Amino acid sequence: MTGVAIHVENLTKRFGALDAVVGATFTAGPGRVTGFLGPNGAGKSTTLRMLLGLIRPDAGTALFDGVPYRGLAFPAGTVGAVLDIAAAHPATTARAHLRTCCALGGHPPERVGKVIELVELDRFADRRVGGYSTGMRQRLALATALLGNPETLVLDEPSNGLDPSGIVWLRSFLREFAASGGTVLISSHALSELQNTIDDVVLLDRGRIAWTGELSELVATGNTLEEAFLSLTTRVGVK
Numbered sequence: 001m002t003g004v005a006i007h008v009e010n011l012t013k014r015f016g017a018l019d020a021v022v023g024a025t026f027t028a029g030p031g032r033v034t035g036f037l038g039p040n041g042a043g044k045s046t047t048l049r050m051l052l053g054l055i056r057p058d059a060g061t062a063l064f065d066g067v068p069y070r071g072l073a074f075p076a077g078t079v080g081a082v083l084d085i086a087a088a089h090p091a092t093t094a095r096a097h098l099r100t101c102c103a104l105g106g107h108p109p110e111r112v113g114k115v116i117e118l119v120e121l122d123r124f125a126d127r128r129v130g131g132y133s134t135g136m137r138q139r140l141a142l143a144t145a146l147l148g149n150p151e152t153l154v155l156d157e158p159s160n161g162l163d164p165s166g167i168v169w170l171r172s173f174l175r176e177f178a179a180s181g182g183t184v185l186i187s188s189h190a191l192s193e194l195q196n197t198i199d200d201v202v203l204l205d206r207g208r209i210a211w212t213g214e215l216s217e218l219v220a221t222g223n224t225l226e227e228a229f230l231s232l233t234t235r236v237g238v239k
C-alpha cells in the first residue's frame with residue numbers, strides 16, 4: 001500500500017478571542033508514523049478537525065496528496081480517522097454498528113469480519129456497545145475507521161483507555177501499517193509509549209508549531225521524548 005502525503009500549511013483557527021491554531025505548517029509522509037504532540041489545549045484536535053474538513057480554517061490549507069479531505073473521491077477509502085471515541089447506539093452490538101457503517105460507506109460486507117479480527121474485538125463483537133469499556137470503544141472506533149481499507153490513518157489519542165495489551169497491539173499495528181507503506185498521523189499524551197511507535201514528531205504549543213523533525217533528532221542529546229516535550233512546551237496554567 002501507499003499512504004498519501006499529508007501537507008498542512010499555515011493552518012489557522014481562532015475561536016472568538018482565542019488563537020487555537022496559528023500558522024501551523026507540517027507534513028506527514030507514507031511509510032512513517034508521525035506523532036502529533038502538545039500539552040492540553042495546544043490545538044491538536046482542532047488541527048485534526050480542520051484536516052478532516054470538520055471545521056473550516058480561518059486561513060491555510062490541509063491536503064492529502066494535494067487534495068483537501070472534502071475533495072477526495074473516496075474519503076473513507078483514503079483516510080481512516082478516529083477523532084472521538086466510537087459513538088454507536090448503546091443498544092446495538094459492535095458487529096451491527098459496523099455492518100451499518102459498512103453499508104453506508106459502500107464497502108464490501110466482508111470488511112466487517114475483517115476489521116473485527118484486525119482490532120481483536122472478536123470476543124466482544126456481539127455484545128451491546130452500551131456495556132463497552134473505554135478500551136473496547138477505542139477498538140470499535142478504530143475498526144470503523146478501517147472499514148474502507150484506508151492507506152492513511154489520522155488518529156486523535158487512540159491509546160486512551162487501552163489496557164497494556166491493547167497498547168502493545170496498537171503499537172505493532174501502527175508499525176506494521178507504516179512498514180507496509182501506510183501514512184499514520186497520531187496524537188497522544190502517552191509519550192513513553194510513543195517513543196517506541198513514532199518516526200517523526202510534530203510538536204504544537206499554544207497553537208504554534210514548536211518543533212518538527214525526526215524523533216531520533218529530538219532525542220539525540222540523550223533526552224527522552226518526555227524530557228524534550230517538557231523543555232519545548234509551556235505547562236498548562238503557566239502564562
Ligand SMILES: Nc1ncnc2c1ncn2[C@@H]1O[C@H](COP(=O)(O)OP(=O)(O)OP(=O)(O)O)[C@@H](O)[C@H]1O
Binds near residue numbers: 020038039043045
Ligand atoms: N468549538 C470550540 N469553541 C471554542 N473554543 C474551542 C473549540 N474547540 C476548541 N477550542 C479551544 O481551542 C484550544 C485548542 O483545543 P484543542 O481541543 O484543539 O486542544 P488539544 O491540543 O486537542 O488538547 P487535548 O490534549 O486536551 O486534547 C483550547 O483552548 C480549546 O478550549
Ligand SMILES: [Mg+2]
Binds near residue numbers: 045046156
Ligand atoms: Mg485533543
